Amino acid sequence: MWHDLTADQALFRDTTARFLGERVPLARLRENRNDPAGFDPGYWADGAALGWTMPLVDEADGGGSVSGRGTVDLALIAYEFGRHAAPGPLVDCNVVASALSGQPGDLPRAVLDGLIAGTTIATACLGAAPWQEPDVTIRRDGDDFVIDGSVRPVEAAGQAAYLLVSGRSESGGATQLLVPTGEAGVGIRALKGLDVSRRFAAVTFDSVRAPAAALVGDHGRADDQIARQVRHAAVMLSAESVGAMDAAFAMTLDWAFDRYAFGRALASYQALKHRFADMKSWLEASHAISDAAADAVADDTPLAADTASAAKAYIGHHGPELAQECVQMHGGIGVTYEHDLHFFLRRVTLNRLLYGTPADHRRLLAAMQIGRETRA
Amino acid sequence: MSDSGESVEDFRHRARGWIAANLGPVQPWDLDQDCADDAAELVAVARDRALQRKLYDGGFAGICFPREYGGLGLSPDHQRAFNEELAGHEFPSRFMVPTFTPCAAILLEFGTPEQKARHIPPILKGDAFWVQMLSEPGGGSDVAGATTAAVRDGDDWILNGSKVWTSRAYWADWGLCLARTDWNVPKHQGLTVFMLPLRQPGIEIRRIERLNGESEACQEFFTDVRIPDSDRVGAVNGGWTVGSRWMFHERMAANSPYVTRPTGLSGGGTRGSPLVAMAATAGRLDDPIARELIGEARALDIVTHSLNRRLAAAAASGTANVDGSAIGRLFHGMAAVRRTTIAFDLAGSDAAAWSEADEAENGAPGMDFLLRQVACIGGGTTEIARNVVSERILGMPREPSGDHGVAFRDVPRGPSR
Numbered sequence: 001m002w003h004d005l006t007a008d009q010a011l012f013r014d015t016t017a018r019f020l021g022e023r024v025p026l027a028r029l030r031e032n033r034n035d036p037a038g039f040d041p042g043y044w045a046d047g048a049a050l051g052w053t054m055p056l057v058d059e060a061d062g063g064g065s066v067s068g069r070g071t072v073d074l075a076l077i078a079y080e081f082g083r084h085a086a087p088g089p090l091v092d093c094n095v096v097a098s099a100l101s102g103q104p105g106d107l108p109r110a111v112l113d114g115l116i117a118g119t120t121i122a123t124a125c126l127g128a129a130p131w132q133e134p135d136v137t138i139r140r141d142g143d144d145f146v147i148d149g150s151v152r153p154v155e156a157a158g159q160a161a162y163l164l165v166s167g168r169s170e171s172g173g174a175t176q177l178l179v180p181t182g183e184a185g186v187g188i189r190a191l192k193g194l195d196v197s198r199r200f201a202a203v204t205f206d207s208v209r210a211p212a213a214a215l216v217g218d219h220g221r222a223d224d225q226i227a228r229q230v231r232h233a234a235v236m237l238s239a240e241s242v243g244a245m246d247a248a249f250a251m252t253l254d255w256a257f258d259r260y261a262f263g264r265a266l267a268s269y270q271a272l273k274h275r276f277a278d279m280k281s282w283l284e285a286s287h288a289i290s291d292a293a294a295d296a297v298a299d300d301t302p303l304a305a306d307t308a309s310a311a312k313a314y315i316g317h318h319g320p321e322l323a324q325e326c327v328q329m330h331g332g333i334g335v336t337y338e339h340d341l342h343f344f345l346r347r348v349t350l351n352r353l354l355y356g357t358p359a360d361h362r363r364l365l366a367a368m369q370i371g372r373e374t375r376a
Numbered sequence: 377m378s379d380s381g382e383s384v385e386d387f388r389h390r391a392r393g394w395i396a397a398n399l400g401p402v403q404p405w406d407l408d409q410d411c412a413d414d415a416a417e418l419v420a421v422a423r424d425r426a427l428q429r430k431l432y433d434g435g436f437a438g439i440c441f442p443r444e445y446g447g448l449g450l451s452p453d454h455q456r457a458f459n460e461e462l463a464g465h466e467f468p469s470r471f472m473v474p475t476f477t478p479c480a481a482i483l484l485e486f487g488t489p490e491q492k493a494r495h496i497p498p499i500l501k502g503d504a505f506w507v508q509m510l511s512e513p514g515g516g517s518d519v520a521g522a523t524t525a526a527v528r529d530g531d532d533w534i535l536n537g538s539k540v541w542t543s544r545a546y547w548a549d550w551g552l553c554l555a556r557t558d559w560n561v562p563k564h565q566g567l568t569v570f571m572l573p574l575r576q577p578g579i580e581i582r583r584i585e586r587l588n589g590e591s592e593a594c595q596e597f598f599t600d601v602r603i604p605d606s607d608r609v610g611a612v613n614g615g616w617t618v619g620s621r622w623m624f625h626e627r628m629a630a631n632s633p634y635v636t637r638p639t640g641l642s643g644g645g646t647r648g649s650p651l652v653a654m655a656a657t658a659g660r661l662d663d664p665i666a667r668e669l670i671g672e673a674r675a676l677d678i679v680t681h682s683l684n685r686r687l688a689a690a691a692a693s694g695t696a697n698v699d700g701s702a703i704g705r706l707f708h709g710m711a712a713v714r715r716t717t718i719a720f721d722l723a724g725s726d727a728a729a730w731s732e733a734d735e736a737e738n739g740a741p742g743m744d745f746l747l748r749q750v751a752c753i754g755g756g757t758t759e760i761a762r763n764v765v766s767e768r769i770l771g772m773p774r775e776p777s778g779d780h781g782v783a784f785r786d787v788p789r790g791p792s793r
């Protein structure tokens with residue numbers, strides 16, 4: 001992670017690290033294996049009180065960050081989430097909070113207050129990302145909007161009070177609406193998933209009506225804001241995966257020194273030493289690109305989108321590769337539920353798939369580069 | 377750090393104006409240093425010398441070199457700002473590695489005041505091109521196993537033996553050479569570093585042809601070459617102290633504060649990609665497979681750039697173990713291999729045979745692929761980098777060796793040494 005954190009940032013990160021260590025040790029995650037939510041509401045509210053869901057929200061809307069660069073501060077929290085394989089919809093609550101920040105009207109403000117307090121969960125139904133075939137349509141009908149279609153996987157939809165639905169409008173541009181999960185025509189079906197503590201659902205919209213006040217941004221013109229939300233998600237997921245990679249690598253390194261075969265520690269075999277060296281180089285590169293992406297998105301540089309997609313593509317690929325190498329170094333114990341390693345393998349694997357796979361982000365990168373060069 | 381007191385932003389502003397007024401756009405020979413033939417190479421070298429001189433006369437050579445030796449005495453941040461402003465412009469590409477680093481970096485660290493006063497200014501002016509003579513016919517990875525030997529003779533040393541793979545020695549001026557000066561102690565304790573002019577009786581330089589027909593690599597044969605003791609760098613038998621730093625500077629070349637090189641050359645900027653041009657020529661810009669390859673290469677460029685910055689920052693702040701440079705070396709080798717393979721894949725069967733007209737799009741990717749492993753061999757192999765990372769960074773046990781604590785003369789050496 002960063003070499004030059006301020007004292008406030010270090011305190012912010014360390015407070016969360018301590019909190020996660022006490023409240024959600026891996027033993028607790030094992031106990032909650034079959035819990036429908038994967039976490040208890042008190043944990044989430046207490047964590048939110050540490051500032052988890054406010055860094056991307058304007059101060060005028062009750063948000064704020066310790067360094068003034070909310071994306072970076074949030075990446076620090078996400079990193080600790082990865083290192084602890086912590087439960088809770090950190091990414092989606094922050095994506096929705098960033099979308100609602102600065103929106104006029106009572107509804108967004110009320111939802112934001114709840115998100116920041118940790119008493120409301122809201123999640124993103126990404127039905128119109130740049131790489132997706134449109135899964136959701138949103139059309140105007142008088143003063144209302146009508147939503148049809150389906151999205152999966154949606155994180156914490158079963159626990160959420162609100163959905164930030166994105167879909168294609170009549171014009172082909174994207175639209176985003178904030179919809180209560182209890183609205184008529186919204187169907188939420190729990191799915192099984194890869195992670196021990198994170199829950200996903202399939203969400204369907206059957207002629208769901210939403211009033212004009214539900215609109216986030218302008219009808220048919222939400223593509224840029226969706227791209228911005230994807231960048232924020234890419235930064236959080238990348239930082240989280242780097243935390244999980246660090247944890248998996250550290251426990252595997254310890255194991256290599258302690259485990260003996262043929263009268264020697266595993267760490268003494270050159271064939272294995274070289275694989276650890278490769279892992280270490282992926283890990284350093286992942287730290288570097290994760291930090292660079294958070295910096296670029298925080299400062300909204302001209303290369304923010306490129307850097308965020310590069311992080312998502314690189315870490316999305318190398319996170320699971322590193323974790324699988326760690327499994328291989330462990331031998332048979334590495335594929336058991338009893339061992340802790342799988343918590344981190346699950347986390348990086350899941351993160352690879354959310355908000356665009358490596359292939360999706362490579363194509364985004366190509367589109368940006370080809371666009372720049374054919375324009376030039 | 378800066379004793380002139382000029383802020384980075386003021387310096388950047390001044391550099392921007394000077395670069396715009398004095399330097400042209402980046403040229404193909406800055407990017408790909410392999411020339412068609414010797415004549416073209418010598419033209420490119422002359423141009424690089426003139427460019428380096430232009431930087432010097434303009435007051436922008438040796439940004440992080442001490443002022444007493446003709447540099448500017450500024451900080452790595454000033455060098456970084458200059459490199460950023462240089463993006464898209466021509467630069468003396470052949471001078472950077474190995475002349476500015478590792479050679480000049482080693483002279484700055486270990487040279488006497490007299491040696492620095494004599495050699496640093498000509499380097500900054502583009503008058504002296506240096507090469508590094510480490511590898512030998514008997515082995516390159518085991519650098520400390522050098523058998524090229526110097527024997528004391530009054531105030532001089534007499535050098536005999538051979539170095540190999542020395543890039544560009546046939547037109548270079550000076551070399552740094554690691555030689556054995558004591559055979560009766562373990563290998564690391566009997567080495568000394570010398571500097572020597574390459575054009576002198578007693579040094580025969582032969583060219584070595586690489587598989588693509590190009591022959592910048594050389595082998596030098598030394599026969600009773602006389603070296604004054606004043607051209608010794610570091611202590612007698614202190615060559616490994618120098619050698620360790622030498623290897624550090626070599627591995628750090630991509631992040632060195634001594635190197636003037638436009639930002640974005642190693643990726644991360646908005647410079648045009650040869651892959652996009654290739655796909656466009658082949659009419660494959662809409663092919664999803666081509667696009668995924670272009671995107672993967674783009675991601676790799678941005679990651680490389682970020683890693684370079686991270687390693688440079690760690691080195692500058694002193695928080696990094698010096699062996700951290702081996703992480704960069706390993707990453708660069710593997711990333712280059714992947715990039716070369718991507719270009720090759722993108723070219724498809726057109727890389728098999730080509731005409732003059734499509735040499736750049738189709739000939740280069742095939743030839744680059746044949747030479748792909750160069751990125752994992754030159755500058756110390758990726759296996760050696762993996763040894764360094766695992767042993768010195770991760771603290772894993774060292775490999776058993778046949779030379780530990782043994783007088784070098786008794787170390788088993790294979791038929792080739």
Ligand SMILES: Cc1cc2nc3c(=O)[nH]c(=O)nc-3n(C[C@H](O)[C@H](O)[C@H](O)COP(=O)(O)OP(=O)(O)OC[C@H]3O[C@@H](n4cnc5c(N)ncnc54)[C@H](O)[C@@H]3O)c2cc1C
Pocket residue numbers: 507508509510511512514515516517518540541542543750753754755756757758759760763775
């Ligand atoms: C483009 C290019 C430019 C070069 N320029 C220069 C130059 O200017 N000056 C210079 O002095 N040299 C130069 N070299 C030489 C280069 O440094 C050596 O080729 C390199 O260090 C390897 O040495 P070697 O070729 O003798 O291979 P060897 O040392 O014989 O190694 C053979 C193989 O064994 C592996 N190996 C060796 N030891 C170990 C070990 N302990 N553990 C695991 N694997 C091991 C190596 O990785 C390699 O794969 C250049 C090489 C190239 C390709």
